[in-house]
Amino acid sequence: MQHFVSVFAAYLKETSIKTLKTSFPEHCAQVCLKDKTCKSFNFNKLKERCQLFSKNAEDRTLQSNDCQYDVYYQRIGLKYIFIRGAEIFSSTNLKTYKGVKTLEQCKRKCRLQGYKSMEYMKSENICRITMSSWRESDLIGSARWSYYEML
Structure with missing residues (x-):
């Protein structure tokens, strides 16, 4: 997870490039890092789901909520x-x-x-x-x- 910044109680509202069923955000991170178009992902622990995106919160404003199970992850840039x-x-x-x-x-x-x-x-x-x-x-x-x- 060292290549990602996490934001709790937030999610990106965007069309995903891939959706995975998993219990672990680390699995989402591995898949995202292998895909050159993947810039971020949402992870919901309760639904055991992650959505990978070609966009990130530089492009779109995150949606915030009170759900403790929603976590947004964004790839760390170079600068x-x-x-x-x-x-x-x-x-x-x-x-x-x-x-x-x-x-x-x-x-x-x-x-x-x-x-x-x-x-x-x-x-x-x-x-x-x-x-x-x-x-x-x-x-x-x-x-x-x-x-x-x-x-």
Whole structure:
């Protein structure tokens, strides 16, 4: 699972390229890694189902829900991680900036502070630079936020 970022209580609403019946997300990850077109997958433990996608949450915003069995997995990119519809569940925010009109402005503020992770809410023009990353704290579905991390 080292090649994937997970987002709990979230799923991608998209047409799948493949659906598998399995009890383990690791099996989905193996199949996804073997398929060059696979960028992400949904896994539902209760239904023992995973859906593989050629799109990811860079392209589409995740749907969030209260179902603890839905987990979204996205392949980690080479330079960054960008997930529309996700935020860090419990993070220590270094600084919150208001009036940030674009994701690019938020990225610049993050780099200037010397940090790599941030959350951006376009609808409210809010940028939160965080000391946490998805490696230290779970990501959860949150339609209003986008998570970004420079690698």
